[in-house]
Amino acid sequence: MAFKGLSPINYGGREVWPLIEGGKGVSATNHTSSGAWAAAGGIGTVSAVNADSTDENGEIIPQVYPQRTRRERHEQLIQYGIDGGIEQVKKAYDIAGGKGAININVLWEMGGAQEILEGILEKTQGLVTGVTCGAGMPYKLAEIAARYNVHYLPIISSARAFRALWKRSYSKVPDLMAAVVYEDPWLAGGHNGLSNAENPREPQDPYPRVKDLRDTMRKEGVSEETAIVMAGGVWFLREWENWIDNPELGKICFQFGTRPLLTQESPIPQGWKDMLRTVEPGQVLLHKFSPTGFYSSAVKNPFLNDLVHRSERQIAFSKTEAGDHTAQLDFGVRGKNFWVTPHDWGVAKAWFAEGYTEALKTPDNTLVFVTPESRDTIRKDQADCMGCLSHCGFSSWKDHDDYTTGRLADPRSFCIQKTLQDIAHGGDTDDNLAFAGHSAYRFKQDPFYSNNFTPTVKELVDRILTGD
Numbered sequence: 001m002a003f004k005g006l007s008p009i010n011y012g013g014r015e016v017w018p019l020i021e022g023g024k025g026v027s028a029t030n031h032t033s034s035g036a037w038a039a040a041g042g043i044g045t046v047s048a049v050n051a052d053s054t055d056e057n058g059e060i061i062p063q064v065y066p067q068r069t070r071r072e073r074h075e076q077l078i079q080y081g082i083d084g085g086i087e088q089v090k091k092a093y094d095i096a097g098g099k100g101a102i103n104i105n106v107l108w109e110m111g112g113a114q115e116i117l118e119g120i121l122e123k124t125q126g127l128v129t130g131v132t133c134g135a136g137m138p139y140k141l142a143e144i145a146a147r148y149n150v151h152y153l154p155i156i157s158s159a160r161a162f163r164a165l166w167k168r169s170y171s172k173v174p175d176l177m178a179a180v181v182y183e184d185p186w187l188a189g190g191h192n193g194l195s196n197a198e199n200p201r202e203p204q205d206p207y208p209r210v211k212d213l214r215d216t217m218r219k220e221g222v223s224e225e226t227a228i229v230m231a232g233g234v235w236f237l238r239e240w241e242n243w244i245d246n247p248e249l250g251k252i253c254f255q256f257g258t259r260p261l262l263t264q265e266s267p268i269p270q271g272w273k274d275m276l277r278t279v280e281p282g283q284v285l286l287h288k289f290s291p292t293g294f295y296s297s298a299v300k301n302p303f304l305n306d307l308v309h310r311s312e313r314q315i316a317f318s319k320t321e322a323g324d325h326t327a328q329l330d331f332g333v334r335g336k337n338f339w340v341t342p343h344d345w346g347v348a349k350a351w352f353a354e355g356y357t358e359a360l361k362t363p364d365n366t367l368v369f370v371t372p373e374s375r376d377t378i379r380k381d382q383a384d385c386m387g388c389l390s391h392c393g394f395s396s397w398k399d400h401d402d403y404t405t406g407r408l409a410d411p412r413s414f415c416i417q418k419t420l421q422d423i424a425h426g427g428d429t430d431d432n433l434a435f436a437g438h439s440a441y442r443f444k445q446d447p448f449y450s451n452n453f454t455p456t457v458k459e460l461v462d463r464i465l466t467g468d
Contacts, residue, residue, distance in 0.1 A: 002017070002465045003244075003465060004241070004244075005241070005244040006018065009253065011101050011130075012129035012151060014100075016041060016043055016101050017041045017042045017043075017100075017461070017465065018227065018251075018254060019042040019254055019255075019461060020042065020103070020231075020253055020254070020255040020256070021033065021037040021042065021045045021255075021257075022045060022257025022258075022260070023047045023048075023103065023104070023105025024047055024189075024435065025047050025049035025050070025110075025420065025435075026417075026420035026424050027047065027050065027052050027267060027420075027424035027425065028261065028266075028267065028424055028435070029045060029047040029260070031046060031091035031092040031095060032091075032267055033266050033267060033457060034046045034092045034102060035091065035092035035095025035102070036263075036265040036456070037100065037457050037461065038099055038100030038101055038102050039095060039097055039099050039457075040099075040100065040458045040461035042461055043101045043103055043253075044092060044101070045102075045104065045132060046088045046092050046104045047088075047104075048088075048104045048117065048120055049081075049106065050077070050080065050081060050084065050417065050421065051081065051084030051085045051087070051088045052084050052087075052088070053080065053084040054087065065386045070385050070387050070395075073385070073386035074111055074112065074386060074387030076386065077111060077388055078115050078119075081112065081119075082123075085116065085119070085124075086119075086120055089102060089124040089127050090124065093124075101129040101130070102128055102129060103128065103129060103130045103132055104117075104120060104128055104131055105132045105133070106131065106133050107134065107135035107191070108133055108134065108135055108136035108138035108141075108390075109136040109292050109294070109389055110135070111387045111388050111389050111399040113138075114140060114144070117133075118147075118148075121148040122148070128148075128150050129150065130150055131144070131150055131151070131152050132152075132154075132155055132181055133152065133153075134154070134155025134156070134181070134183060135191050135193075135294065137165060139169045140169070141169070141170075142169050142172060142173035143172075143173070146176060149176075150176070151179075152176055152177055153181050153229065154170065154177070155181040156183070156193065156213075157185045157193030157194070158193070159209070159215070159216040160195075162180055162216060162217070166220050166222070167220075177222070177226055178226065179226060179228065179229050180227075181228075181229040181255060182210050182230055183232050184206045184230075184233055185198065186200075186232075186286065187206070187437060187438050188231055188232030188297065188438075189232075189258055189284070189436045189437035190435045191290065191292060191294045191295070191296045192297055194286075194294075194295045200295055206233070207243070210228055210230065210243075210249055211248055213228060214228060214248070214249050217250075224250055224251065227251040227252060227253045228251070228253070229254065229255050230252060230253070231254075231255035231257065232438075233438060234254045234256055234439075235259065235439050235442050235446070236468050237464060237465075237467045240254065241467075258437035258439060258440050259460060259464075260457065260460065261273070261276060261436070262277070262443055262449065262454060263456060263457045263459075264455065264456045264457070265456065265457045268424060269423075269425070272429050273454065275299070275434065276436065276440055277444055277452075278444065279299060279436065279441045279444060280441055281441045283299060283440075283441060284297050284300070284436050284437065285297065285299075286438075287307070287308070289304075289307045289308075289311070289412065289414065291389060291392045291393045291394035291395070291410070291413040291415070291416055292389055292391075292392075292393070293393055297435065298433050299434040299436050303431055306374075310370060310411075310412060311412050313369040313370070314362070314412075315344040316340070316344070317329065317366065318339050319337045319338070319339070320339060322339065324341045325340055326339065326341070326342060327340050329348065329359070329367075332348065332352055332358060332359035333359045333367070338359075348367075348369060352369065356370055356371055357371070357372060358370050358372055360375060360378065361408060362411060362412055363393075363407045363408040363410055368412055375411075381394070381415040381418060382409050382415075385415070386417060387399055388417035391405055393405070393409075394409060394410055394413035394416075414433070416433070419433045
């Protein structure tokens with residue numbers, strides 16, 4: 001018996017629960033978790049971001065990049081992505097056993113996104129019901145969906161963003177747009193779609209934003225059958241009771257990104273699962289260190305704290321003596337054309353004395369002070385870039401035209417491919433980025449998880465359906 005008012009929807013010609021597993025990038029959602037979610041009657045989502053492939057023994061093939069140039073490594077990355085995505089979809093479909101539905105999730109800002117998506121869909125026709133896609137403005141999503149006859153579910157964070165996409169592209173392929181995913185920029189984990197007009201420290205109530213989205217959809221003539229998926233911050237359905245069967249909002253589905261991380265089928269390592277049980281309220285930070293340039297949400301840990309402190313050890317400089325930049329920096333830098341304020345000279349000298357002896361230039365005419373070890377890591381990671389993003393602030397890579405953003409590589413950021421691959425495959429949760437939604441603290445509070453209980457996906461879906 002489902003929570004009151006919640007009823008199955010027709011999706012891809014099949015009745016499914018309006019419960020979607022969020023597709024979490026780099027191997028945090030794979031065939032095991034998404035196949036099980038579909039088998040439980042929901043919509044499972046295979047992450048097609050650097051998906052894992054396995055060898056003939058079932059062992060994960062490490063994604064290594066021995067090639068000399070970034071462009072060659074980028075081609076290798078695309079091939080890994082296609083091979084892994086195809087394998088994950090096929091396995092998920094088998095696990096689902098004809099129940100629920102399988103979606104795939106891609107980030108439009110990932111390197112080679114279109115090539116990877118098309119490569120996967122080419123070889124999985126009839127297995128994938130829909131494609132969810134966000135992180136950027138994926139104008140080509142509708143055109144790709146039409147070519148492979150799959151549904152598409154754009155991920156947006158405001159009515160304004162949806163309207164721009166609809167006008168330019170989606171209005172031409174309205175029948176295949178199964179839903180619009182509203183991913184709340186203050187609540188969701190991973191990358192968040194905050195606009196420049198929105199304050200990261202002042203969360204807005206999602207209800208009026210979703211109502212605005214539905215009003216916009218109605219104004220543009222979008223079918224009432226096109227659901228809105230609420231994503232970010234969803235834990236207990238009973239907390240969303242007034243959203244269900246609400247004529248103002250129309251047809252509503254719910255996406256769960258964080259909760260499925262702590263299931264038996266979740267592919268993330270045990271150390272990451274254990275860490276999630278310890279998260280306290282406020283311990284997930286909305287920050288702007290991602291090399292994508294987007295805000296993103298992750299657990300505050302030593303890795304993230306290091307990025308925070310690195311940016312705090314930052315001073316402005318000019319290349320000539322001008323204005324109040326009258327002190328010449330004679331430590332931490334090579335050359336003499338670094339002029340700073342006398343105050344900043346003193347501050348930087350104190351950092352130097354603490355061991356932060358290397359000053360690295362940023363694209364904003366500032367210097368950040370780091371240890372020699374940190375400098376070496378930053379330089380190596382930048383040199384090892386394999387082009388995992390369409391535009392990368394950390395390495396200055398761009399996946400098209402002249403292959404450079406034209407901006408100085410930014411040492412205040414990090415190699416996102418390296419850290420997400422590492423944490424997903426057993427690396428230390430203190431030393432890597434740990435994406436999570438802002439409700440992750442509820443693992444510690446929810447009695448469902450007491451005594452170290454880890455549910456199966458089926459047990460979690462059944463629990464969600466009760467309202468809890």
